[in-house]
Amino acid sequence: MTAAEARDRLEEFRVLIDDVDRRIVDLLNERTGVVEDIGRVKREAQLPIYEPKREDQVFANVMESNRGPLSEEAVRRIFERIIDEMRTIQRVRMERGPDGEK
Amino acid sequence: MTAAEARDRLEEFRVLIDDVDRRIVDLLNERTGVVEDIGRVKREAQLPIYEPKREDQVFANVMESNRGPLSEEAVRRIFERIIDEMRTIQRVRMERGPDGEK
Numbered sequence: 001m002t003a004a005e006a007r008d009r010l011e012e013f014r015v016l017i018d019d020v021d022r023r024i025v026d027l028l029n030e031r032t033g034v035v036e037d038i039g040r041v042k043r044e045a046q047l048p049i050y051e052p053k054r055e056d057q058v059f060a061n062v063m064e065s066n067r068g069p070l071s072e073e074a075v076r077r078i079f080e081r082i083i084d085e086m087r088t089i090q091r092v093r094m095e096r097g098p099d100g101e102k
Numbered sequence: 103m104t105a106a107e108a109r110d111r112l113e114e115f116r117v118l119i120d121d122v123d124r125r126i127v128d129l130l131n132e133r134t135g136v137v138e139d140i141g142r143v144k145r146e147a148q149l150p151i152y153e154p155k156r157e158d159q160v161f162a163n164v165m166e167s168n169r170g171p172l173s174e175e176a177v178r179r180i181f182e183r184i185i186d187e188m189r190t191i192q193r194v195r196m197e198r199g200p201d202g203e204k
């Protein structure tokens with residue numbers, strides 16, 4: 001493969017990556033929307049935000065659905081980051097009150 | 103809303119979250135597959151793995167496609183983790199050689 005051929009193939013792969021990334025961003029936002037709904041229900045019912053048992057279930061679900069090539073550890077680290085961001089959002093919402101005011 | 107009603111609603115939301123998460127795992131693996139293809143092409147053409155300019159493009163793409171409610175900073179932090187995992191995969195592949203042997 002010449003360097004020029006390699007560059008062309010890489011360009012094709014990058015178009016695919018950018019498309020996958022946009023779909024990941026959409027799903028992350030969809031997830032955030034549901035997390036916000038959960039926050040509202042918890043606030044209304046005065047339930048605790050942080051439920052370690054539920055977080056275990058979230059990890060069990062993602063691990064179980066992972067068919068690779070990504071390793072279990074990599075999936076876990078990525079979801080730790082995602083869940084951490086979601087926890088921050090719920091906490092901020094909780095502090096701001098029902099209508100999102102500060 | 104009674105506590106029982108709240109529990110029911112939370113359960114519905116959790117089914118949605120688990121479904122979104124499985125789709126995120128699928129996309130992460132799809133992305134990993136393309137990253138592995140990129141690694142093979144780079145190795146064959148003896149191009150460098152790490153290209154900071156390309157990483158800037160990846161971030162520009164995800165930021166541009168983010169419509170919220172997730173903040174720009176949260177999206178960036180999540181993709182920093184994703185890209186870091188992908189970089190590790192490419193490096194490991196590079197070291198193992200063309201057929202994945204150690």
